Amino acid sequence: MTVSVVLFTSDLRLHDHPPLKGALEETEEVVPLFVRDPAVDRAGFAAPNRLAFLADCLVDLDRSLRERGGRLVVRTGDTVAETIAVVRQAQADEVHVAAGYTTFAQRREERLRQVLEADGCRLYVHDAVTTAVPPGDVTPQGSDHYAVFTPYYRRWAAQPLRAPYPAPRAVRVPPAVRSEEIPVRASVRAVSEGLAAGGESAARKRLTSWLSRHADAYQEGHDDLAGDATSRLSPYLHFGALSPVEAVHRARVRGGPGAEAFVRQLCWRDFHGQVLAARPETAAQDYRSRHDHWRRGADARADLQAWREGRTGYPIVDAAMRQLAHEGWMHNRGRMIAASFLTKTLYIDWREGARHFLGLLVDGDIANNQLNWQWVAGTGTDTRPNRVLNPVRQALRYDPEGRYVHRWVPELAGLKAPAVHEPWNLAGFDRALYDYPEPVVDLADGLARFRHAREGA
Incomplete structure (x- = not known):
């Protein structure tokens, strides 16, 4: 029985998931793995609202996998160490993961590659799933990234997008691989009272509802503060509970000025992603210094x-x-x-x-x-x-x-x-x-x- 591990990171969904699709095509059994890594928390992730939303996403992902005969395996610890432990327990031949464009994600990927290769296991890195167009795919002549949005948008909009992949019908997981208990929102303290529910199911319902009810008026109304005509999909895109490729496709199928204005906003996410990928220091430093002497005291x-x-x-x-x-x-x-x-x-x-x-x-x-x-x-x-x-x-x-x-x-x-x-x-x-x-x-x-x-x- 051939086995692979799919390492979920910022892609907590089953629809349009290249690593999961690749693993299911290559092996008979798949271990869907998510690692709760303290290093991610130390890097600034561990805000209560994001932890609560993450818990919703994991619960929903596990539910969707169980509907297809599978389940989610959750571990806590260093991502590389926990992944290799699961690989050995499942006797897996390969690991599939989506590419990341942050410095943290790239370092994690390199560490994972070294450890897996030393253990005789292959690592397959698929296109980034947090953007519609991967960072670096669209660049101006003589530079590694666009510094101005409008010319980037023109090139980005002309890029052919692959068709979104459907969710798998069945996922077969080796029974011997253990999982920790999946966290729930109620276990997180100091969560904002009005925080929305997380998960792919909620994301897909919201996208469908927004496209049918509000997309046509989006171009004129997206800045109306009280009207609240925005899609509110940003949390789901951030956690990968919704595919940006699918969101772009569905908006374009809907058509009209409002839908295209929405697609333009999705492009802004990719624009900033390609800037950060090219200039990771801008997470803390000025992209263009104005020599400010900010007020203190x-x-x-x-x-x-x-x-x-x-x-x-x-x-x-x-x-x-x-x-x-x-x-x-x-x-x-x-x-x-x-x-x-x-x-x-x-x-x-x-x-x-x-x-x-x-x-x-x-x-x-x-x-x-x-x-x-x-x-x-x-x-x-x-x-x-x-x-x-x-x-x-x-x-x-x-x-x-x-x-x-x-x-x-x-x-x-x-x-x-x-x-x-x-x-x-x-x-x-x-x-x-x-x-x-x-x-x-x-x-x-x-x-x-x-x-x-x-x-x-």
Whole structure:
């Protein structure tokens, strides 16, 4: 009986899974393996919201495998050590895994290759499953990556995509291979109250529902904060509970401007992935240094804490930060407003904001979190690095009726738009009655400080 091991990493699904497909074509039995590696936690993964969502994904994956006659094998420890232990126990001839583009994933792959080859076992590395177009497949002449999104998108959109693979009908697992108990969400503490359910089943239902109900209006409505017309698929894409290849295919089959606008957003994920793959140091360093001397000291720390708590005195910023705390997720327009406010109005280091987001975001990954923060801060790939998003103007444009603010800043529910977006300008506004703080900074003062620091004006 021939046996292979499929090492699941950021690909917690059965549909469109190249390593699983390859293993099932090559061997009679397959061990679907997931390793809970403490090194991943030390690298910043172990935020409660992501651990809870991961637990949902693993439970759902095991359920789907059991429906096909298989099961998920879960181990805890070093990924390489646990994989070789399973290989020996199952007497497997080969291991299949998806390629990773982070430094951590590439080092893990190299270690795995060395250990397996020494043990007489072959390692098959399949195309990355976290992107529609693998990093490095689309490059400009004379460079290893694109630094500007629009030309990348043109090339990316013209790339032929393979057809998504169906889920297997049956998975036969060697009975002798033991598994630990699969973790459940209830075992994780300090999870955001409104965190969505994880897993491939939930992902596929959400994609189907969104495409049929909201895709047509996406182009016009994706920035509407209260309308919440975004797909909310980012957590499932992050964990690989949904294939980006399949998401692109299904959107294109749906067709229309809204679906294509959605595909463009999927391209942004791949864009940041190829930047990080080419420049791994940008996880912590400026992609393009602006020689910033970010604010530090007691005043800056107090402003940072007010931002974290959603108590800056700017309702649209506070609403976004409170949504993050409650759901472990934030509307993309809210992310841009909150990030611009921290980095440019308060002139606080983008790494402070990125760290806070990674502590809460269920979809938080290094490529998209760090490089989106740098884009807004002006140290990344934005071609207009000194643009500043005025939070009041953003609120009036993207929350004109104040419904988003009313939902997340209920102490201001008695104020109607547009006054709710700048209550300090309302005659007779009683801060004690509304229990709402004064602005931590005057917008004009913040803008002047930023321009002086960044432009030397």
